[in-house]
Amino acid sequence: MTPENLLLRPLITQKCTLGCPDLDRCLGGGIPCNSITELVAESGCGKTQLCLQLALTAQLPIPLGGLSASSIYIHTEFPFPSRRLHQLSLAFHSSHPPIFGGDPCDYIFVQGVHSADQMLGIMTKMEQFVENSRTQLPVRLIVIDSIAALFRSEFDNTPVELKRRSSLFFKISGKLKSLAKRFGLAVVVTNQVVDLVGSEGINGLRIGNLASLCSSGRRVCPALGLAWANCVNSRLFLARHEEVDKEENELGDVNLQSTRSRRRLHVVFAPHLPESCCEFVITRKGIFGVEREQNAAKRNEA
Amino acid sequence: MEVGRLPISASQRGKLISAGYTTLSSLSSLSPSDLALDLRISDNEAAEILKVASLGSRLDEPEGGRAIVNGAQTAWDMLHEDEMFPRITTSCLDLDNILGGGINCKEVTEIGGVPGMGKTQLGIQLAVNVQIPVDYGGLGAKAIYIDTEGSFMVERVLQIAEACIEDMTECNGLLRKDFQAGQLKMHPNNILENIFYFRVCSYTEQIALTNYLDKFISEHKDVKVVIVDSVTFHFRQDFDDMALRTRLLSGIALKLMKLAKEHGLAVVLLNQVTTKYIEGSFQLTLALGDSWSHSCTNRVILYWNGNERYAYIDKSPSLRSASAPYSVTSKGIRNSASTCKRIRMM
Numbered sequence: 304m305t306p307e308n309l310l311l312r313p314l315i316t317q318k319c320t321l322g323c324p325d326l327d328r329c330l331g332g333g334i335p336c337n338s339i340t341e342l343v344a345e346s347g348c349g350k351t352q353l354c355l356q357l358a359l360t361a362q363l364p365i366p367l368g369g370l371s372a373s374s375i376y377i378h379t380e381f382p383f384p385s386r387r388l389h390q391l392s393l394a395f396h397s398s399h400p401p402i403f404g405g406d407p408c409d410y411i412f413v414q415g416v417h418s419a420d421q422m423l424g425i426m427t428k429m430e431q432f433v434e435n436s437r438t439q440l441p442v443r444l445i446v447i448d449s450i451a452a453l454f455r456s457e458f459d460n461t462p463v464e465l466k467r468r469s470s471l472f473f474k475i476s477g478k479l480k481s482l483a484k485r486f487g488l489a490v491v492v493t494n495q496v497v498d499l500v501g502s503e504g505i506n507g508l509r510i511g512n513l514a515s516l517c518s519s520g521r522r523v524c525p526a527l528g529l530a531w532a533n534c535v536n537s538r539l540f541l542a543r544h545e546e547v548d549k550e551e552n553e554l555g556d557v558n559l560q561s562t563r564s565r566r567r568l569h570v571v572f573a574p575h576l577p578e579s580c581c582e583f584v585i586t587r588k589g590i591f592g593v594e595r596e597q598n599a600a601k602r603n604e605a
Numbered sequence: 606m607e608v609g610r611l612p613i614s615a616s617q618r619g620k621l622i623s624a625g626y627t628t629l630s631s632l633s634s635l636s637p638s639d640l641a642l643d644l645r646i647s648d649n650e651a652a653e654i655l656k657v658a659s660l661g662s663r664l665d666e667p668e669g670g671r672a673i674v675n676g677a678q679t680a681w682d683m684l685h686e687d688e689m690f691p692r693i694t695t696s697c698l699d700l701d702n703i704l705g706g707g708i709n710c711k712e713v714t715e716i717g718g719v720p721g722m723g724k725t726q727l728g729i730q731l732a733v734n735v736q737i738p739v740d741y742g743g744l745g746a747k748a749i750y751i752d753t754e755g756s757f758m759v760e761r762v763l764q765i766a767e768a769c770i771e772d773m774t775e776c777n778g779l780l781r782k783d784f785q786a787g788q789l790k791m792h793p794n795n796i797l798e799n800i801f802y803f804r805v806c807s808y809t810e811q812i813a814l815t816n817y818l819d820k821f822i823s824e825h826k827d828v829k830v831v832i833v834d835s836v837t838f839h840f841r842q843d844f845d846d847m848a849l850r851t852r853l854l855s856g857i858a859l860k861l862m863k864l865a866k867e868h869g870l871a872v873v874l875l876n877q878v879t880t881k882y883i884e885g886s887f888q889l890t891l892a893l894g895d896s897w898s899h900s901c902t903n904r905v906i907l908y909w910n911g912n913e914r915y916a917y918i919d920k921s922p923s924l925r926s927a928s929a930p931y932s933v934t935s936k937g938i939r940n941s942a943s944t945c946k947r948i949r950m951m
Contacts, residue, residue, distance in 0.1 A: 304817050306749070306801035310794055315760045331760075338755045462882070473842040480755050481806040508889065509909045511721035532720040533838070533877045533892075536756045572721025575758035577935060 316575070319444060319489045320368030321353070322360040322395075325592025329568060329581035333368060335537070336443070337483050339476060339490045340573075341450075343525040344541035345518050349566060349585050350493040351380075353541070354446045355388050356589045357491060358411045359395045361444040367399075370489065372443030373410035373436070375429060377422075379452040383413055394588040410440055419453045419471050426478040433486050444489050445479070451495040451526040469530035476534035492535065496523035511538060511571035512578035518542040537573035541566065568592075608632075611661050613654055620644045621654070632658045687711075691744050693735050693830055693871055695727065696769070697938045699929035700916050709903070710744075710829060710871045713862050715836075717876035717891040718907030723914060723933045724875045725756045726765075727907075728832045730938045731873055732800050733762065733769050735830040738791070741773050746829030747799040749818070753811060753838045757802065766796040768936030801828070808839035808853070815857050822868050831864065835875040837892045851896050858900030874901060913941055 318333035327333050334340050334357060344350045358376055363369025376383075392407045412432075416422050433442045454471075458464045483490050499515070499522040510532050516523050518541075525532065525540075532538070544565045569580045582593045608621050608628065624643050626632055632640070632655060641651035678686075692707030701707050708714055708731060718724050732750050737743025750757060770791050801821075805811045822828050836857070844850040865872045879892040891898065891906065898904070904920035910930070917928040930941035 304803065304814055304821075306803050309759055309762065309797040309800055309802055312759055314763060314797075316758050335758070470842065470844075473838070477807070477839065477842045484755060484804055484806060508719065510719050529719070529878065529880060530841075533841075535720075536754065538721070574725050574756040575761045 317365075317370070317487065318368070319357060319370050320360050320363065322356055322363075322589060323583075323591045325594050326568060326581055326583060326590070327368065329570070329579050329592065330539075331576050334444075334489045334491055335575065336370070336487050336489045338536035338574075339479055339483065339492060339534070340537045340539065341525075341535040342491060342493045342539050342541060343496060343516075343571070344493070345496045345523060345543070348518065348541040348543045349583070349590060350541060351384060351448055352387070352585055352590050354448050354491060354493060355384065355391055357444060358388075358446060359391060359407050361489070362407055362410050362440060363399065370443040371440060373412065373438050373440040374444035374446060375432070375442055376411050376413045377416050377425070377445070377447045378413065379416050379422075379447070379449055381415065383415065385413075390587065391589055398588070410438065412442070416453065419457060419468075419475075422447075422453055423471065423475060423478075426475070426482075430482060433482065433488070441486075443487065444491070445482070447490075447492040449493040449495060450475075450531075451493070454527055455495070469528075472527070472531045472534050476531075494531070495526045497526050498522070499524050513540070513569060513571060516540055516542065516569075516571070517544075519545065537576070538571040539573075540569040540571050542569060543567075608658075611654075611657055613657055617644075617646070617650070617654060620646065629658055629661055690869065691742075693731055693744065694737070694742075695931075695938055696730055696734060696772075697929075697931040698940050700931050700938070703916070703918055703924065703927040703929045704905075705924055708830070708871045708873060711865050711869050712902045713858070713865050713872040713874065713900070714903040714905065715874045715876055715891070715901035716905045716907065717878055719878050719889075719909075722907045722909070723931075723938065724907065725754075725834055726761075726933050727938055728834045728873065728875055729757070729762050729765055731830055731871075732832055733766050733796055733937070735871075736791075736796055736799050737769070737773065741776065744829050745827075747801065747825065747827050749801045749803070749821075749828055749831045751803045751805055751811070751814060751831070751833045753805045753833070754835055755804070756834065757804075759797070762797060762800070763793055764935065765937040766793040769796070772936075801825070805839070808843070811839055812853060812857060815860050818860070818864055819867075822864065822870070826868070828868070828870060830871045830873065831861070832873045833861075833875065835877055837875075837877045840893060841877075847894075851894070854893060854897055855900060858897070862900075862902075 315332070317336045318331070319336070320327050320333040321330070342350050342353060354376070358374045360368070361370045361372050361374050364371045388408060388411070395407055414425065416425060429445070436442050454468060458468045479490050482488055496516070496518065508529065510529070516525075525538070546563050546565055566583050566585065567580050568583055570576045570578055583590055584593055608618060608626055611618065621644065635655065637648055637652040637655055640655060641648045644651065690710045692705070692709055694701055694707040695704070716724060716727060728750070732748035735744050735746050735748050738745045770793060773791070803814055805814055818831065840850055840854060861872045861874070864870065877892045878889050881888055881890040891904070898920070901920070902922060903918070903924070906917045906919045908915055908917065913930045914932060915928050915930050918924050918926055932939055932941045
């Protein structure tokens with residue numbers, strides 16, 4: 304056994320861009336390779352959107368912030384949003400000059416998984432697949448959307464079952480981490496949230512920078528509990544807040560009432576990032592960060 | 606008592622001294638056959654010499670306070686040696702204060718906390734701080750970092766290393782304004798080079814590495830800290846047989862303790878937190894169970910108190926229980942911002 308010389312490694316861990324400079328700035332360049340990044344959000348916040356976008360941006364050449372790689376996309380929530388992926392890929396195709404022939408969707412390998420045990424079984428297949436991939440681009444990104452769906456229904460709330468569940472967490476995460484290390488993969492898993500009842504967190508537990516996570520006006524916390532939190536390297540939180548825009552017309556009526564979603568990406572914890580947040584919007588073309596004046600002012604102050 | 610004063614023949618005495626046995630303690634752990642081989646005398650003769658020597662040392666006892674076993678020390682000597690050993694600063698003054706100056710060399714310290722608490726940050730900080738040159742109150746040594754989780758990011762190490770060098774240069778400027786000779790010759794890259802980084806992907810690898818460390822450290826004597834981030838991760842994966850896990854873990858703990866003692870280095874084990882069912886409610890506790898909690902000399906728990914990070918000394922043979930705030934900044938572990946404010950106000 305010999306130690307690694309840290310100088311021989313790239314001084315900055317390779318990252319996969321999110322396809323938007325504002326979001327990338329917030330995350331120090333994108334999703335890091337060699338580790339597991341978790342995206343936590345309630346449904347409809349953009350987890351899947353972000354994952355699909357990553358699967359496309361990973362194909363970008365390295366100078367453009369991509370990994371020049373194809374990706375494995377494991378979905379546990381059915382059906383797979385192939386129509387949306389197609390829409391995104393068209394936008395992606397038009398905004399980036401064609402770097403290589405063919406449809407970007409050809410470089411995304413999709414696999415549906417129904418149970419935690421099946422997930423564990425697929426890990427070994429995945430390893431072989433990554434090792435022997437004969438595609439034009441090597442696999443450098445694994446997305447699991449979502450890990451929570453596998454675990455939230457199958458297990459009872461008894462000590463024995465919970466113990467079996469957390470043992471599975473560590474097995475899956477251990478396998479993912481060794482894959483990530485061996486092939487320099489970026490691994491992204493998504494997680495759902497549960498509502499938080501009571502004033503304190505669960506058992507007064509607080510994980511990460513934010514005292515409490517808030518989304519849609521409710522206090523939430525990531526699903527799968529403390530054991531799973533130990534299994535990921537970085538945790539990002541996507542929040543959504545509804546805002547009512549009241550535009551009064553000349554007669555004083557408030558008939559132009561519309562609700563607008565404001566979405567935010569928070570860094571809950573990460574070994575290389577400070578606490579930070581960035582607002583984003585979801586458009587037909589994908590997810591984009593919004594550089595707000597307030598944020599800009601804050602940055603200037605700092 | 607010297608060998609020269611033993612009631613043995615002059616030729617035997619001469620042979621003993623020329624073979625390097627000058628004191629009685631050097632003879633205390635020898636077997637007759639070894640001695641016979643060394644001095645090229647008969648076994649009987651050697652046994653005779655050892656008998657006389659042990660008699661002599663027994664006579665010696667009341668005045669000198671001899672060690673029972675070769676290599677044993679008196680508590681007095683140990684106290685002096687303890688004071689001689691420098692400690693590794695955490696870069697947070699409050700934390701150093703409750704730790705009695707920093708992380709103790711020759712001991713195993715366990716640090717635990719929830720995810721995102723700053724365990725890895727503290728680990729990286731220690732790997733950098735152990736390299737602070739002796740002139741600056743550091744150890745000028747090297748570090749071994751064993752990464753089981755993959756949270757070690759080189760860019761973060763670089764950031765902390767740069768801040769550390771910046772602080773030292775500042776300190777240099779304050780202390781010896783006119784000295785050009787005292788100029789700091791350190792580069793962040795040197796700091797990176799002096800961290801021996803091992804990425805471990807399974808518990809078998811972790812055990813193998815622990816066994817190999819002794820050899821590695823014998824070849825790299827300037828290693829003064831071993832950080833394991835985290836000791837837990839692979840031991841929460843695949844164990845149906847908990848008794849086996851306990852045995853393996855205590856084996857690792859014993860090896861690390863021996864390493865700490867023999868090479869005079871600090872071993873820092875980072876641990877995760879789990880919930881434990883006690884008297885009808887779930888409570889937070891460090892992972893790996895009760896038997897593991899005996900394996901570490903010191904135990905520090907990191908926790909949130911409101912919006913502030915705190916460290917608490919949960920177990921230590923020499924330190925009293927105390928807690929202190931700290932913060933994780935872009936420069937690394939530092940004093941908590943609120944205590945800085947308090948100091949400024951005063």
